Amino acid sequence: xxxxxxxxxxxxxxxxxxxxxxxxxxxxxxxxxxxxxxxxxxxxxxxxxxxxxxxxxxxxxxxxxxxxxxxxxxxxxxxxxxxxxxxxxxxxxxxxxxxxxxxxxxxxxxxxx
Amino acid sequence: xxxxxxxxxxxxxxxxxxxxxxxxxxxxxxxxxxxxxxxxxxxxxxxxxxxxxxxxxxxxxxxxxxxxxxxxxxxxxxxxxxxxxxxxxxxxxxxxxxxxxxxxxxxxxxxxxxx
Numbered sequence: 001x002x003x004x005x006x007x008x009x010x011x012x013x014x015x016x017x018x019x020x021x022x023x024x025x026x027x028x029x030x031x032x033x034x035x036x037x038x039x040x041x042x043x044x045x046x047x048x049x050x051x052x053x054x055x056x057x058x059x060x061x062x063x064x065x066x067x068x069x070x071x072x073x074x075x076x077x078x079x080x081x082x083x084x085x086x087x088x089x090x091x092x093x094x095x096x097x098x099x100x101x102x103x104x105x106x107x108x109x110x111x112x113x
Numbered sequence: 114x115x116x117x118x119x120x121x122x123x124x125x126x127x128x129x130x131x132x133x134x135x136x137x138x139x140x141x142x143x144x145x146x147x148x149x150x151x152x153x154x155x156x157x158x159x160x161x162x163x164x165x166x167x168x169x170x171x172x173x174x175x176x177x178x179x180x181x182x183x184x185x186x187x188x189x190x191x192x193x194x195x196x197x198x199x200x201x202x203x204x205x206x207x208x209x210x211x212x213x214x215x216x217x218x219x220x221x222x223x224x225x226x227x228x
Contacts, residue, residue, distance in 0.1 A: 033215075041202060043158075045215040056215050090158060100146055100208065102216065104158035 003027050004105035006091050012111045013081055020077045021108045023091030029103075030096045031055075032074035034066060037088040037107070049074050050096070078110075086112045115140045117207050119219035126195045127227050133180075134190040134222055136205030144210030147181065147188045152221070153201040161203070164188065166210075192224075200226040 004025045013019050025032065033056075034046040048056035052068040063079045078085060091105040116139045126132035138147065149161040164172045164181050172179050176196075180189045192199055205219040 041152075041221045043204060043218040043221070045217075048215065058215075088156065092158070098211075100148075100163060101160055107156040107158075109156075 004091055004093055004103050006089075006105040006108050008108060009106060010109050010111075012113065014113055015081055015083060017081050018077070018079045019081060019110070020075055021089055021091075021110070022073070022075045023105055024073050025091075025093040025103070025105075026072065027093060027095075027103060029093040030071055031094045032068065032071075033092040033094075033102065034074065034076050035090040035092065035104075037090060039087070043090070047074075047076075081110075081112045083112050086110055115142070115145075115207050115209065115217050117205050117217055117219035119203075119205055119222050121222050122220070123223045123225070125225040125227055126192070128195055128197060130195055131191060131193045132195055132224065134192070134203050134205075134224065136188045136190070136219055138186050138188065138205070138207050140186070140207065140209070142209050146208045146210065147179075148206040148208070148216070149177070149179070149188075149190045150204045150206060150218075151199075151201045152204065153198075158204075162190065195226050197226050197228060200224055 007022045031050045033048045037043045047066045049068045065077045068074045088107045090107045092102040094102045118137045145166045147164045151159045162174045176193045178191045202221045204221045206216045
């Protein structure tokens, strides 16, 4: 009965590869987010989708492409991985864009070698 | 741009004691919200408490309470009767009012609870 789930939890890959992280929420929420937490624990928004539409797109390299096949899913695809992409990536959801509480997934630790 | 500052990277407290975590923010908005999130070693981000800027009364959730000083742009978190399970990273966050707004986080503070 996990509210927001992410797969995989750990991802180790070589520089230059392409990888995806999947996120699913079973809360019936309309809005989903991707955050990046760097090695110093700094947490920053990357993207936000509402009803499958992109509403927030921070200054993120275009190697990062979110995809929302439906309201319950927001996947993150990363092309040509770089060392600096190593971080923990969190997915989150909220009921809609006005609701304040965001529910976070367990995070995916990405390590680029 | 809005910024959130947590100036203390680490703190420690004895079990059953009280500890206060500080946070300041910078904004020109009048409609906004402030949050404290907890991140235990499990990595899960958990909402601890929320304060609406338009409310003068400080928010309280069981052992957790805030001291919201709007004029000073200060938002501190007080944890009473600290428990071992309170040990975690604590993040202060800001959100502008209205829809489609992002959370802006501080850099976090590591709290250690000593038995």
